[in-house]
Amino acid sequence: MLFCFTSSHRTAGFDLLDRLERGADAVIDAIRGQQAVTGSVVLATCNRFEAYLDVDLDKLELRDHAAAGLIDLVADAAQVAPDELRDGSQLIAGDAVASHLFSVSSGLESVVVGEGEIAGQVRRAYTAARNSGAVTHDLERLFQTASRTSRGVKNTTGLMTQGRSMVRLALDLAESRFADWSAVRVLLVGTGRYAAASLAALRDRGVTDAAVWSRTGRARSFALSHGIEAVPADGLTAAVASADLVITCTVSPALVVTRDIVSDALSGASDARRLLIVDLGLPRNVEPAVAEVERVELLDLETISLHAPLEELQATDSARELVGAAAAEFAAKSAERDVEPALVALRRHVFEKLDAEIARAASRDANGEIERALRHFAGVLLHTPSVKARELARDGDAAAFVDGVAAVFGVEAEDALGTIGGTIAGSVAQNNVAETGRETA
Structure with a gap:
């Protein structure tokens, strides 16, 4: 599951950001030393300090306190008081991580909205993590999509091509x-x-x-x-x-x-x-x-x-729409993965039955016509459930497909929905609500 710890100009003073930057190496080591963290990318710029994490929820200790635990981990590594860090940061989980990163990499969350440097800073943070072997498949997909999104914003809206930067x-x-x-x-x-x-x-x-x-x-x-x-x-x-x-x-x-x-x-x-x-x-x-x-x-x-400046540097509506669409598509594709175990189990069940029927008909199928017909029939039979599964997942109802496969075919998909993640996501979502709106002038 994806997490993002973020402390930025929107939530913290530059004194706190300064101390987090100075403790960046210690924070990275502390994060990567956690058994539950399978991958991480740390982004440190002049106005933000963020850690994007891929967490194996099965390996988390004290699952109900994952949000507080991450704050304490970063605070201890950076030698910052936990209460100060909690007041000056946010924790984001699940689909919201993609929306946040896409906005950041497109310059929508910068002090100077639309600044051009941020996309390169995000790319270098990802490359550094990848070179150190700290990037998982989910983080790879997240940051690759962020890069495409920021290019789309730049090419379509011109938001990041107008010389906006802290320097200027x-x-x-x-x-x-x-x-x-x-x-x-x-x-x-x-x-x-x-x-x-x-x-x-x-x-x-x-x-x-x-x-x-x-x-x-x-x-x-x-x-x-x-x-x-x-x-x-x-x-x-x-x-x-x-x-x-x-x-x-x-x-x-x-x-x-x-x-x-x-x-x-x-x-x-x-x-x-x-x-x-x-x-x-x-x-x-x-x-x-x-x-x-x-x-x-x-x-x-x-x-x-x-x-x-605020008014003249506000992002265009089209830029925010592009980011929103990219985040929604990323979330939809992530949701589709929730039904993959059930789909795989269903296909395995069907093809096991199919292979048994083909074996029984082998003596009467010298030209292989029966086998071709049966395999075609199995493919046609599985097409509609496959399409429906992805539609349900995109609508946030993957459980309906998983339960349906189990009820109709007696096929169980092992941990198809990653149900352990619900408690953690809820904990972090509550933390987000508590932290949102905290800004330090």
């Missing part, structure tokens, strides 16, 4: 600080995808003077490939001193730009000199106390998210 939103907020972008000296801290996206967005605004610093030593190669200046490893303070705008976007687990660095950098600056620092890192790259330094302004993810 941050620069929009910085617009009022700079009269002439061509005169702005920019320092990029980091050399990943966000650094490249930031540089592209800056150039769109007319920035020509940019430099890059990296704690990993990749500044030179990034600078050469993007035509900007590379800052030496020991030159961060001097680079901050000469910058008007600093954008940090690394995945460093430790703070990179501290109050001491900024204070030293500005110690000899004139009173008129002002510095804007934009922290796009998660975990955060900039020490919050930097904002206390005179003439320094800090925009971090939490501040940026509070200014996300």
